[in-house]
Amino acid sequence: DSGVTQTPKHLITATGQRVTLRCSPRSGDLSVYWYQQSLDQGLQFLIQYYNGEERAKGNILERFSAQQFPDLHSELNLSSLELGDSALYFCASSVSSTSGNTIYFGEGSWLTVV
């Protein structure tokens, strides 16, 4: 158990719909990262928050947005869903945002768009 909690674990939704994925970081970690992993693909970095503020942006679509709340949990919102958005979405956390800090992944949220 990494200490990073993600909900829901699985969800199936229809094209055009909107979903919210939730992440609670490890106790004491201020930085939260979101990654997308399509079937048999690598880890695509989406976005990072540090202590409530956006720190870095990766290949995140405009249909996707995220935020980190004062209690440090984070949500990833995916809207106007397309079949290609079906993937495993990981949240990860680390103590800080600087180099050399281990990032710990949650178990992921499996999203299936039908």
Next chain:
Amino acid sequence: GENVEQHPSTLSVQEGDSAVIKCTYSDSASNYFPWYKQELGKRPQLIIDIRSNVGEKKDQRIAVTLNKTAKHFSLHITETQPEDSAVYFCAASGLDSNYQLIWGAGTKLIIKP
């Protein structure tokens, strides 16, 4: 920006043999190089990491070597076992990436019985 290339994409070795996965990076200022293991359907987990002030690090059957001059680092797994079958990801971070981890594409390691 930083770029990390990982080879091979698939590696099949006989149980008990050694496996080596290599990553090259572009930013000479990169200073942190972790390796993650991801079993099928599970989360990536850190297995070993190395910083730029060290040339080699070992942890039981796993070792990582870093060649800063050539800008490459490698994961070595000795006496491979069936439970080593997984996808392995390398990553690098440093100033050029604003300390974000830049990931390799992954290597699928298959251990043949």
